[in-house]
Amino acid sequence: MRDHVHPTMRLALLGVVAVVQFGLCPRTLFGYAHRPMWLALTAFAALGLVTIACAIWVLRREPLPTAVIAVGTVVALAASVAASAALPPDEHIGAGDWPLGLVGWHLLLLLLDRVPLLLTALAAHLTSSVAQFFLAGGTDRGRVGTAAIIVFGAVTLQLAVVVFTRVLRRSTAQAVAAAAERDRQAIRVAVAEQWEQGQRAVFAEQLGEVLPLLAGLADGELDPRAAGTRQRCALAATQLRRLFAENDDVPDPLVHEVSACVDVAERRGLDVSLAVSGAAVDVPADVRRDLTGPVATTLSAARTRARVSVLRTDDEVRVAVVSDAGTGLAAASSAHVEVECGVYGEHTRMEARWRRTS
Secondary structure, eight states: OOOOHHHHHHHHHHHHHHIIIIIIIIHHHSSSSSSSSSHHEEEEEEEEHHHHHHHHTTTTTOOOOHHHHHHHHHHHHHHHHHHTTTTGGGGTSTTTHHHHHHHHHHHHHHHTOOOOHHHHHHHHHHHHHHHHHHHHHOOOOHHHHHHHHHHHHHHHHHHHHHHHHHHHHHHHHHHHHHHHHHHHHHHHHHHHHHHHHHHHHHHHHHHHHHHHHHHHHHHOSSTTHHHHHHHHHHHHHHHHHHHHHHOOOOSHHHHHHHHHHHHHHTTTTEEEEEEEOOOOOOOOOHHHHHHHHHHHHHHHSHHHHEEEEEEEEEEEEEEEESSOOOOOOOOOSSSSEEEEEEEEEEEEEEEEOOOOOO
16 A cells, blocks of 8 residues: 655655766766766766656655556666666765765665555666676675675665655554644534534523522422412423433434423323334434424423324424313424414314424
8 A cells, every 4th residue: 555755754865866867876877987988978968857856746746656666667777777887887876876875765766655665676787786796797795795795785774765755654644643632622512612602502591480489489489289370380391301301322312302301291280192103214403402392382381181193204203292181372483494383162272393404
């Protein structure tokens, strides 16, 4: 798998290649009698073209195109073979062997983000240089030792660049992952704080309705035996019970909150039946509040019995209550939920409907 090299690292490699090729190698190229000279010059020019082609993308801090990498690698290896063939016989892997180190830097520039291919290309380059060294008669033990030291020095420096780049890339990836985790944690904290503020606002709204009721009872301004006061108390208890149920982690929150309202009514002695049809659907919390609001209002006003139904389809969710609450009930529609109320003799029917949008 390919790992992209940081543009600054590739820019530094471009600078090294340019300095080595155009600053250091010309003196060696023209300081020794290459045979034939035109072959050495052609190899040098080809490597220069590879450097210029890479510079077009590196200076713009863009990744090298695959075509440039493929052609550049082939040209660099071919130039290595050609330049080594033109060296004087006694200069292979010696002071005059300018392609030995130069081609390795070109391969680093081209293949640093493709380490397996880079190592293969470097091995091919060194194998070619060593083979031509022995073919040129490099069998003397002294020359072999000197050549081994030169090859070791060149390879060690270039492999050190590979190791340093991989370590830097791993450290960068770890830093990026740590920063991303910090961002995720910050988002979680922000979402939790926002949720907490929303819950506080909802509780404050509910308590804002309950506190005057409690104050009136405590001051004796409200008669606990009055039907209106009992209905207000029943409504406050139902709303608070539904609000507590909203924070429970359950598979079907809507039915759970409706059941909480039914539970409060049953504790008051009402005969309440609950019917649920349709599969559970994802209903936002604010929509659930609007759907269960009419349920709480109707159940708190019911005298003896009520029937609650929850209907879920692919297009909408309905929550309806039929009770013997009598007349005088009203519930307003919200931005998301339509509420309908009708009186049929001694029974009142209230329905809240939410249409799902795709």
